[in-house]
Amino acid sequence: xxxxxxxxxxxxxxxxxxxxxxxxxxxxxxxxxxxxxxxxxxxxxxxxxxxxxxxxxxxxxxxxxxxxxxxxxxxxxxxxxxxxxxxxxxxxxxxxxxxxxxxxxxxxxxxxxxxxxxxxxxxxxxxxxxxxxxxxxxxxxxxxxxxxxxxxxxxxxxxxxxxxxxxxxxxxxxxxxxxxxxxxxxxxxxxxxxxxxxxxxxxxxxxxxxxxxxxxxxxxxxxxxxxxxxxxxxxxxxxxxxxxxxxxxxxxxxxxxxxxxxxxxxxxxxxxxxxxxxxxxxxxxxxxxxxxxxxxxxxxxxxxxxxxxxxxxxxxxxxxxxxxxxxxxxxxxxxxxxxxxxxxxxxxxxxxxxxxxxxxxxxxxxxxxxxxxxxxxxxxxxxxxxxxxxxxxxxxxxxxxxxxxxxxxxxxxxxxxxxxxxxxxxxxxxxxxxxxxxxxxxxxxxxxxxxxxxxxxxxxxxxxxxxxxxxxxxxxxxxxxxxxxxxxxxxxxxxxxxxxxxxxxxxxxxxxxxxxxxxxxxxxxxxxxxxxxxxxxxxxxxxxxxxxxxxxxxxxxxxxxxxxxxxxxxxxxxxxxxxxxxxxxxxxxxxxxxxxxxxxxxxxxxxxxxxxxxxxxxxxxxxxxxxxxxxxxxxxxxxxxxxxxxxxxxxxxxxxxxxxxxxxxxxxxxxxxxxx
Numbered sequence: 001x002x003x004x005x006x007x008x009x010x011x012x013x014x015x016x017x018x019x020x021x022x023x024x025x026x027x028x029x030x031x032x033x034x035x036x037x038x039x040x041x042x043x044x045x046x047x048x049x050x051x052x053x054x055x056x057x058x059x060x061x062x063x064x065x066x067x068x069x070x071x072x073x074x075x076x077x078x079x080x081x082x083x084x085x086x087x088x089x090x091x092x093x094x095x096x097x098x099x100x101x102x103x104x105x106x107x108x109x110x111x112x113x114x115x116x117x118x119x120x121x122x123x124x125x126x127x128x129x130x131x132x133x134x135x136x137x138x139x140x141x142x143x144x145x146x147x148x149x150x151x152x153x154x155x156x157x158x159x160x161x162x163x164x165x166x167x168x169x170x171x172x173x174x175x176x177x178x179x180x181x182x183x184x185x186x187x188x189x190x191x192x193x194x195x196x197x198x199x200x201x202x203x204x205x206x207x208x209x210x211x212x213x214x215x216x217x218x219x220x221x222x223x224x225x226x227x228x229x230x231x232x233x234x235x236x237x238x239x240x241x242x243x244x245x246x247x248x249x250x251x252x253x254x255x256x257x258x259x260x261x262x263x264x265x266x267x268x269x270x271x272x273x274x275x276x277x278x279x280x281x282x283x284x285x286x287x288x289x290x291x292x293x294x295x296x297x298x299x300x301x302x303x304x305x306x307x308x309x310x311x312x313x314x315x316x317x318x319x320x321x322x323x324x325x326x327x328x329x330x331x332x333x334x335x336x337x338x339x340x341x342x343x344x345x346x347x348x349x350x351x352x353x354x355x356x357x358x359x360x361x362x363x364x365x366x367x368x369x370x371x372x373x374x375x376x377x378x379x380x381x382x383x384x385x386x387x388x389x390x391x392x393x394x395x396x397x398x399x400x401x402x403x404x405x406x407x408x409x410x411x412x413x414x415x416x417x418x419x420x421x422x423x424x425x426x427x428x429x430x431x432x433x434x435x436x437x438x439x440x441x442x443x444x445x446x447x448x449x450x451x452x453x454x455x456x457x458x459x460x461x462x463x464x465x466x467x468x469x470x471x472x473x474x475x476x477x478x479x480x481x482x483x484x485x486x487x488x489x490x491x492x493x494x495x496x497x498x499x500x501x502x503x504x505x506x507x508x509x510x511x512x513x514x515x516x517x518x519x520x521x522x523x524x525x526x527x528x529x530x531x532x533x534x535x536x537x538x539x540x541x542x543x544x545x546x547x548x549x550x551x552x553x554x555x556x557x558x559x560x561x562x563x564x565x566x567x568x569x570x571x572x573x574x575x576x577x578x579x580x581x582x583x584x585x586x587x588x589x590x591x592x593x594x595x596x597x598x599x600x601x602x603x604x605x606x607x608x609x610x611x612x613x614x615x616x617x618x619x620x621x622x623x624x625x626x627x628x629x630x631x632x633x634x635x636x637x638x639x640x641x642x643x644x645x646x647x648x649x650x651x652x653x654x655x656x657x658x659x660x661x662x663x664x665x666x667x668x669x670x671x672x673x674x675x676x
Contacts, residue, residue: 036120040096040565044159044659045076046089047089055108059090059157064103065119073102077157087158091657098219099123108503140185155590159657160458166190166652167441167455169427170463172201173638174627176413177250179420180257181669185653185661188542191457192417192619193441195426195464196597199417200410203638206588213404216533219497219541220406221590223638224528227396230339234332236295238662240317241339241396243639246669250642251402254412264412272531273394275515277508279574283308283520292519292574294510320363320377327362328354330388332484338392345389346633355385355611362386380550383489385607389634401531409638428452429473430460432622439623442473459655460624461648467489467599475622484613488630490600492593493548494555499586503540505529516546521570523547523555544571548601549560557590563589603630619645620655646670 037043045059057079062072076092097122106114158335166182168175171194182190192199204222211217226244231237236649237613251266258264276296283306287293293304311317329352338345349355359378363369369377401410429442442452462469466488477485505512513535516528525547530540544567545554555563559635564587592601605613617631627648646669653662 006169006518035117036122037092038122039094039098040123041094042659043094044091044657045092047087052083053108054081057081058107059092060105060107061092061098062102062105064101064115066103067106069105069107072105073098076104079158088161089159089657090157091159091659094121106130109401157657160655161469162171162187162656162658163189164458164656166458167439167457167460168192168463169422169441169460170194170465170628171196171199171203171410171417171421172463172628172641173203173409173613174629174648175201175461175463176410176417177642178463178627178649179417180253180413181645181665182650182652183416184668185658185664187661190420192421193427193443194421194423195468197423198410199413199421199423200407201463201641202592202598203406203410204590205405205407206497206552206590207405208497208588209539209584209586213407214646215538216404216536217499217539217541218405218586219495219528219530219543220401221495221497221588223406223636224543225273225399225401226268226638227393228398228400228557230335230392230395231242231397232332232336239336239339241393243342243634243643244637244647246642247638248400249669250409251412254409254416257416258412264408264415266408266412267403268400268530269403271399272514272529273516275513275517275529277510277512278515278517278529279519280305281518281520282306284502291576292521295517296510304468312372313370314375316369317377320367320369320373323367324359324362324377327357327366328386328388330391334388335392335395338389341391342633347388349387350611351483354387355605356608357386358383358607359386361607383606384604385610387610390636393637403532406638427464427472430462430475430622430624431473432475432624437623439475458623459620461652462624462626462644463628465598465600465603465628466630468597469563469626475624477621477624478619479617480613481616481619481621481626484609484616485626488609488613489604489606489611490593490630491548491602491604491636492550492552492556492591493601494545494552494563494591495543495547495589496545496564497541497588498544498564498571499584500540500542500579500582501584502582503530503533503536503538504582505542505575506535508575508578513582516543519574521573523551523566524570525551527571527574533539542571544568550589552601553593556594560589602636603628604635618651620651625651625655642669 045506058069059076059078060069060072061074061076075093077090079087088436101118101120105120128179166187166189168178168190171192175192176199179190182188192645202222204220205218206219206221207213207215209217225240228244229238229240231516232239248268251268254266277294279292280295280298282298282304283295285293285304285306287304298304334345349508357366360374360382362441363378364371364374365631375660425443427441427443431440431442431454433440433456436456438456438458440454441460442454444452466485467490470486472515474485512529514529514531516526517652518526524545527541528546558566568579568583592598617626627644629635629644632640634640634643646665649665650662653665
């Protein structure tokens with residue numbers, strides 16, 4: 001809500017931020033438009049100056065007939081006005097107990113220089129209920145009031161100029177969206193510094209055999225698809241997964257900003273996540289022709305899958321599984337909660353203690369089961385918490401991807417950022433200047449140079465992963481934030497894409513039409529088939545291997561030749577000799593843990609890390625705001641990165657006192673589909 005004040009006492013005049021029409025005034029009167037606010041909320045007060053008044057200014061709220069400052073209900077803020085530097089607006093943090101009508105009073109020293117007409121203050125009951133039900137007090141967009149109240153008077157009362165200089169460190173999706181959000185509210189003095197020679201971060205579409213996007217011979221070496229909706233068999237209802245709608249909104253926004261040019265179009269198409277004829281994990285069983293049976297074949301004939309290994313104590317394992325399911329409580333209603341509102345679901349998971357336990361730890365220490373049972377049911381090597389958002393995402397029955405590759409997203413961003421972008425600059429530190437209150441980024445063109453080069457900014461929005469930031473020279477951040485940077489766990493992942501003369505898999509018996517299947521060949525993990533240009537006569541590309549976790553670390557240690565050869569042999573085992581006949585020898589390989597710009601595939605917090613570290617990201621320390629999927633509620637998805645950019649941009653705007661801009665960002669990018 002925009003709050004407008006006018007004062008005609010030759011001192012100051014506060015007017016609407018977008019309207020130049022005068023507001024009727026008379027001596028020593030401050031007028032508001034609108035004349036109604038809500039308690040427990042934040043508002044901008046727009047200011048214009050009618051003369052050369054200079055001196056101290058204090059704005060307080062209280063009864064309209066108060067005769068002295070000490071009778072006030074609360075202070076809005078104070079500052080010193082100079083002719084050469086006058087803020088365009090102030091910030092009013094309306095306390096929760098401001099539930100009556102009153103007036104704003106402006107004082108310069110002991111002199112009253114203005115008083116408003118009566119202002120109606122409505123109690124913000126709905127907002128308080130929503131926060132208690134939805135938020136877990138870990139994001140400033142949920143409780144901007146508390147965020148602003150935690151700041152000092154001068155920081156929270158006087159807004160900063162939109163010309164402030166902002167560094168965006170990292171050109172991945174969170175950094176790119178931050179630039180777009182800042183531009184959208186009139187803040188244009190930002191610059192993206194990216195260590196690689198491209199933008200897009202972990203979006204990594206590879207166009208094999210030297211082809212272009214419109215030749216459709218590509219595979220995704222990073223993120224691949226977006227879950228859209230889940231159909232629930234218990235009620236036969238279909239619910240949209242709200243989180244990923246932000247990706248679709250981004251695509252639409254980029255298309256509009258680029259004038260719907262086909263060369264940079266972001267076009268969403270259907271993705272086939274499951275297909276009946278993809279190869280399945282048959283636990284070592286092979287068909288008479290030597291091939292691996294398909295998902296449909298095993299479903300029709302369970303004897304086509306070798307028996308799985310059994311635990312030492314089957315009864316204990318069954319009991320542990322039941323107890324674990326009861327503790328997690330992943331019911332259809334919980335699944336609906338995740339699909340509908342990830343923030344509310346996260347709050348409920350925190351309250352239940354989900355983030356404090358891995359499966360194996362819960363079974364061994366909470367249920368007091370044997371190590372063998374814990375290992376068999378939960379996997380002793382997995383120390384990730386029981387956070388179940390991925391279970392909902394992968395339960396999706398409809399999916400989307402982007403035509404011509406997810407690289408279309410950074411490709412669409414490039415025209416918008418190219419003039420404020422530096423590629424190939426490897427930031428190696430942040431330096432805070434206590435005298436100026438500014439933050440510098442540092443880098444070395446000569447890696448052996450003892451003294452780095454640097455550039456100073458008003459704010460640094462760091463979108464680089466902690467797996468890289470932890471090697472930088474940094475200010476003395478708080479203990480919690482420092483530990484998050486130094487110890488946040490990252491998952492390792494490897495992918496190998498292989499190029500073939502034709503899309504031969506679509507002509508096998510039975511044909512394989514899109515989808516991903518997991519196989520039992522060592523080191524392969526999942527095999528995925530392209531969902532685009534089905535049954536075309538074009539050459540084709542199979543994602544021959546998608547492996548994450550500990551096996552990916554062993555694969556990353558292989559030479560490229562050995563790794564690719566291993567996967568090509570696997571494709572022959574999966575499809576038969578035709579895979580050898582059709583392979584062109586072209587490939588792409590990506591192991592994220594050894595990628596110099598990422599050092600990890602995605603954040604994978606250990607049990608206890610997520611709910612411990614999240615609050616640290618929502619405090620601006622030394623003019624630094626950290627964003628990226630590692631700072632979000634969820635991980636490993638483009639949505640997670642975009643979500644963090646909304647939060648980070650909101651945080652910067654609130655720090656600058658630009659409350660209306662912060663509200664605009666939240667309402668535009670979250671309010672459309674998240675009930676807050």
